[in-house]
Amino acid sequence: MQSLIHTPTSRLEDSLGFYKKLEFKVLSCDEGTFVTDGKAVILINPDRFARAGVKLYKNDWAKEMPKLKKLTAVHKTKNGFLLSDASGVWIYLEEGGLKLGHEPAREPFSVLGNxxxxxxxSLDIERSVEVWKTLGFETTGSPGQGWAACKSEDGLTVNIMNPLMCPHLFFNPSMTYFNGKENNPKVIAKIRALGIPIVEGITHFNDRGIVDNVIIRDPGGYGFFIFND
Structure with missing residues (x-):
């Protein structure tokens, strides 16, 4: 299975400018516009019906369909299926492979860090976890603890949390970057220097009122948590 991030855009040049400014690299592919930070691969989709979510590629999804249809509504698309977990995030299931020619880098190279x-x-974390497990993701953590992580065979991790746990803006879905208490201020300084708008500067996690975590968004609305831990 291949997995990637799927972000919409109303102006492709604006989204490309955003990612290039953050030092993502554009991948050569005839099947769309893809960028990467060395780890995450993002498809920027200018189709007016595109929505923020995840795209998963596999030769055939027939085996998973019976259980998925018991967990959520499933819509047929031109090349596969469309569904969501209980968070409402769209999950595109594509039948067939993607010839991207991308190998993950040893270290991420974008401004955003790790x-x-x-x-x-998710309002129903147990159902969300069941959807991702049915799609082939391995799970750690426990819905009973209010948090679970689901990881695909190619390394995409989906962290799912109960509502009312995060004291800041939360855009479903959001990409997450953890840079440590010493390095994250440097990352935030670079983001500011590049003129990337900060949606929220978070001071909740320290007692000195210092902005030590920030949230940004791409032009299509995908969130980015730039956190120290």
């Missing part, structure tokens, strides 16, 4: 997967808030 990529740690997606973060979602």
């Amino acid at each position: 990529y740690a997967g997606l973060s979602l808030e």
